[in-house]
Amino acid sequence: xxxxxxxxxxxxxxxxxxxxxxxxxxxxxxxxxxxxxxxxxxxxxxxxxxxxxxxxxxxxxxxxxxxxxxxxxxxxxxxxxxxxxxxxxxxxxxxxxxxxxxxxxxxxxxxxxxxxxxxxxxxxxxxxxxxxxxxxxxxxxxxxxxxxxxxxxxxxxxxxxxxxxxxxxxxxxxxxxxxxxxxxxxxxxxxxxxxxxxxxxxxxxxxxxxxxxxxxxxxxxxxxxxxxxxxxxxxxxxxxxxxxxxxxxxxxxxxxxxxxxxxxxxxxxxxxxxxxxxxxxxxxxxxxxxxxxxxxxxxxxxxxxxxxxxxxxxxxxxxxxxxxxxxxxxxxxxxxxxxxxxxxxxxxxxxxxxxxxxxxxxxxxxxxxxxxxxxxxxxxxxxxxxxxxxxxxxxxxxxxxxxxxxxxxxxxxxxxxxxxxxxxxxxxxxxxxxxxxxxxxxxxxxxxxxxxxxxxxxxxxxxxxxxxxxxxxxxxxxxxxxxxxxxxxxxxxxxxxxxxxxxxxxxxxxxxxxxxxxxxxxxxx
Amino acid sequence: xxxxxxxxxxxxxxxxxxxxxxxxxxxxxxxxxxxxxxxxxxxxxxxxxxxxxxxxxxxxxxxxxxxxxxxxxxxxxxxxxxxxxxxxxxxxxxxxxxxxxxxxxxxxxxxxxxxxxxxxxxxxxxxxxxxxxxxxxxxxxxxxxxxxxxxxxxxxxxxxxxxxxxxxxxxxxxxxxxxxxxxxxxxxxxxxxxxxxxxxxxxxxxxxxxxxxxxxxxxxxxxxxxxxxxxxxxxxxxxxxxxxxxxxxxxxxxxxxxxxxxxxxxxxxxxxxxxxxxxxxxxxxxxxxxxxxxxxxxxxxxxxxxxxxxxxxxxxxxxxxxxxxxx
Numbered sequence: 001x002x003x004x005x006x007x008x009x010x011x012x013x014x015x016x017x018x019x020x021x022x023x024x025x026x027x028x029x030x031x032x033x034x035x036x037x038x039x040x041x042x043x044x045x046x047x048x049x050x051x052x053x054x055x056x057x058x059x060x061x062x063x064x065x066x067x068x069x070x071x072x073x074x075x076x077x078x079x080x081x082x083x084x085x086x087x088x089x090x091x092x093x094x095x096x097x098x099x100x101x102x103x104x105x106x107x108x109x110x111x112x113x114x115x116x117x118x119x120x121x122x123x124x125x126x127x128x129x130x131x132x133x134x135x136x137x138x139x140x141x142x143x144x145x146x147x148x149x150x151x152x153x154x155x156x157x158x159x160x161x162x163x164x165x166x167x168x169x170x171x172x173x174x175x176x177x178x179x180x181x182x183x184x185x186x187x188x189x190x191x192x193x194x195x196x197x198x199x200x201x202x203x204x205x206x207x208x209x210x211x212x213x214x215x216x217x218x219x220x221x222x223x224x225x226x227x228x229x230x231x232x233x234x235x236x237x238x239x240x241x242x243x244x245x246x247x248x249x250x251x252x253x254x255x256x257x258x259x260x261x262x263x264x265x266x267x268x269x270x271x272x273x274x275x276x277x278x279x280x281x282x283x284x285x286x287x288x289x290x291x292x293x294x295x296x297x298x299x300x301x302x303x304x305x306x307x308x309x310x311x312x313x314x315x316x317x318x319x320x321x322x323x324x325x326x327x328x329x330x331x332x333x334x335x336x337x338x339x340x341x342x343x344x345x346x347x348x349x350x351x352x353x354x355x356x357x358x359x360x361x362x363x364x365x366x367x368x369x370x371x372x373x374x375x376x377x378x379x380x381x382x383x384x385x386x387x388x389x390x391x392x393x394x395x396x397x398x399x400x401x402x403x404x405x406x407x408x409x410x411x412x413x414x415x416x417x418x419x420x421x422x423x424x425x426x427x428x429x430x431x432x433x434x435x436x437x438x439x440x441x442x443x444x445x446x447x448x449x450x451x452x453x454x455x456x457x458x459x460x461x462x463x464x465x466x467x468x469x470x471x472x473x474x475x476x477x478x479x480x481x482x483x484x485x486x487x488x489x490x491x492x493x494x495x496x497x498x499x500x501x502x503x504x505x506x507x508x509x510x511x512x513x514x515x516x517x518x519x520x521x522x523x524x525x
Numbered sequence: 526x527x528x529x530x531x532x533x534x535x536x537x538x539x540x541x542x543x544x545x546x547x548x549x550x551x552x553x554x555x556x557x558x559x560x561x562x563x564x565x566x567x568x569x570x571x572x573x574x575x576x577x578x579x580x581x582x583x584x585x586x587x588x589x590x591x592x593x594x595x596x597x598x599x600x601x602x603x604x605x606x607x608x609x610x611x612x613x614x615x616x617x618x619x620x621x622x623x624x625x626x627x628x629x630x631x632x633x634x635x636x637x638x639x640x641x642x643x644x645x646x647x648x649x650x651x652x653x654x655x656x657x658x659x660x661x662x663x664x665x666x667x668x669x670x671x672x673x674x675x676x677x678x679x680x681x682x683x684x685x686x687x688x689x690x691x692x693x694x695x696x697x698x699x700x701x702x703x704x705x706x707x708x709x710x711x712x713x714x715x716x717x718x719x720x721x722x723x724x725x726x727x728x729x730x731x732x733x734x735x736x737x738x739x740x741x742x743x744x745x746x747x748x749x750x751x752x753x754x755x756x757x758x759x760x761x762x763x764x765x766x767x768x769x770x771x772x773x774x775x776x777x778x779x780x781x782x783x784x785x786x787x788x789x790x791x792x793x794x795x796x797x798x799x800x801x802x803x804x805x806x807x808x809x810x811x812x813x814x815x816x817x818x819x820x821x822x823x824x825x826x827x828x829x830x831x832x833x834x835x836x837x838x839x840x841x842x843x844x845x846x847x848x849x850x851x852x
Contacts, residue, residue, distance in 0.1 A: 089722075
């Protein structure tokens with residue numbers, strides 16, 4: 001199908017502009033997602049882009065990659081205007097991107113997913129399908145996905161899907177790679193691996209734009225930083241200077257995170273001296289009556305068993321953290337409690353009632369609400385309608401209205417977007433909406449799968465305050481969170497899951513001091 | 526292992542081809558007619574599989590090209606040039622591909638239900654044109670093609686095309702074209718950002734699909750002699766080909782042929798045993814397949830093979846439900 005053999009383009013010398021964005025605006029109706037942004041990426045650098053949720057970071061990537069077209073402004077790549085060039089041609093000119101909300105080719109194998117990139121990307125012109133598969137194997141080895149090569153992409157966990165996004169883009173042999181939150185959902189140890197991978201790609205001669213909320217990663221990787229806020233660039237330059245800019249601290253980092261980030265930026269890893277967020281005062285967790293009791297629970301998908309004899313307890317009024325690496329079975333555990341999956345053996349008891357074989361709606365009625373990792377919003381309904389769906393089983397109209405107001409108060413961004421379809425929300429805003437929808441049910445037990453996924457530091461802080469508040473009001477919480485430090489600081493007790501088994505449990509403070517956990521999950525040795 | 530699997534597939538395909546080569550000598554006229562119908566359905570299904578199975582664009586209007594192929598073949602044979610059957614058939618298929626490419630440019634911009642509805646419109650518009658364009662199509666009276674007394678001509682032509690279509694599918698499935706189609710089916714945005722010129726590949730799928738529908742239409746026209754708009758621009762042809770692909774396995778190489786064989790044999794069996802209840806029983810069987818084997822017979826064969834052939838378990842059927850049900 002490929003026809004024209006264009007003359008080899010002249011290489012861009014290191015340090016010269018590779019991508020130049022001038023006056024870029026993108027409006028959706030009355031909303032300006034991007035408003036006159038100027039940005040230059042120089043050949044050979046890693047540029048970090050920061051900004052609160054809904055600042056326009058992903059819209060920027062959409063416009064640069066040609067999937068969305070700007071309302072105004074120009075984009076030049078390797079000196080040529082690509083503002084109106086079709087998406088696929090921008091890709092073949094050497095620009096690859098990943099998707100924040102992952103877009104795997106679900107029914108194809110992992111290998112074939114990557115082979116598609118190798119076949120049609122910048123390096124695909126001279127590759128037939130067979131050679132593209134060979135190239136895909138190399139990329140899989142580089143991205144540590146070789147062991148999953150023959151699995152269908154739909155069976156991967158979210159962190160592996162993020163890695164698959166990188167692998168497919170990398171297989172395109174790009175000159176410029178746009179990475180949109182590829183580290184969301186990874187724990188600190190996995191983030192170290194991902195950073196090493198990005199450095200390796202960079203050493204291979206690829207210029208990179210990174211969007212990430214993981215401060216440690218973005219500060220550790222970027223040569224320069226640019227900060228977006230409400231579609232405008234509010235700061236740009238040397239990372240150390242940018243994160244001390246008062247506007248950046250106010251809009252994005254929040255005071256406490258700024259301090260923490262500054263210490264990371266200075267090269268010193270935070271031991272535990274400075275907690276990210278002041279933990280709530282320790283409470284007497286013992287002596288409370290058990291609310292959720294899992295006994296010898298086993299579960300899985302098809303022929304694959306994931307959970308093996310898991311016993312776990314959440315008492316009334318407790319916050320319990322569930323810790324474990326990618327693929328340990330955390331989401332499977334929550335899905336089994338919610339009865340999206342059926343237990344193979346063992347039992348689930350909640351408030352004295354056996355829910356092992358209950359229907360999902362009975363679990364919800366009993367007061368267990370899950371905030372799923374992949375959000376599962378109703379894309380065509382407005383934010384307000386999504387929140388109201390959370391109160392589906394409630395009959396107290398006035399209470400529902402006042403709860404809605406409370407949630408708007410806690411997460412003002414949701415109030416601003418109340419009448420927009422949830423499908424148009426930014427990634428972080430979707431996460432807030434999913435949290436809000438969960439809270440609208442007035443749960444007795446809230447299961448949160450990756451609280452901070454895609455959230456800016458300031459937003460994480462706000463949502464943790466919300467969690468602390470509803471917990472004080474009597475809601476128990478089972479929390480899965482990749483930022484293990486934050487999770488344990490906010491929990492009464494914690495459980496550590498490895499390959500489907502509970503390998504450790506105890507008071508959160510003890511786990512946080514445990515050398516093994518600090519090494520495996522906090523990346524502190 | 527993949528190579529071994531493909532070898533088994535090739536051996537099975539050759540065996541069944543052998544059976545189809547021998548059958549005309551062994552069976553009577555009526556059975557030959559049934560077998561020809563089976564092959565023509567397979568041809569339609571092979572065509573639908575390109576656009577619906579691989580590229581994920583469910584066309585509900587392939588009957589339009591079945592009709593265009595029938596009329597084009599017939600009119601060329603009846604024209605003053607007296608074009609012989611096979612060249613006329615080829616011209617009909619090319620006309621179908623060309624028409625589909627032109628129509629595809631606008632309607633392939635639509636997705637999902639909207640594309641399906643647009644293709645329904647295409648089929649209805651084509652029927653109306655055939656119905657009213659008296660000067661060329663003789664309107665609702667229809668046209669009469671030259672008689673062909675030897676019934677095996679249709680059989681052999683259809684068989685050759687089914688073999689060719691299956692080989693083409695196998696070739697494309699492992700090539701860049703197949704990858705592009707599947708990427709489009711799985712996620713069109715991901716496909717575009719991976720560098721795939723999606724419009725070009727979608728138009729190719731639609732044109733190929735139209736060409737195969739046209740071939741089936743042309744052969745059917747020659748076989749039936751009498752061609753009218755109502756008999757040829759019929760939704761049934763589209764629906765049966767979709768059912769065949771779904772039963773066999775969408776987006777697979779042998780799915781369309783296997784599905785067409787199963788559907789045609791079931792249909793014949795049900796006709797002879799439940800004459801009055803035919804549509805009901807056939808409908809129930811289709812529901813059975815969609816519920817228990819929604820990803821096609823080929824997918825079940827794959828599941829059994831994954832366990833190194835330790836037989837089919839009921840769980841394999843229910844696994845399909847588990848994966849596709851609404852919880």
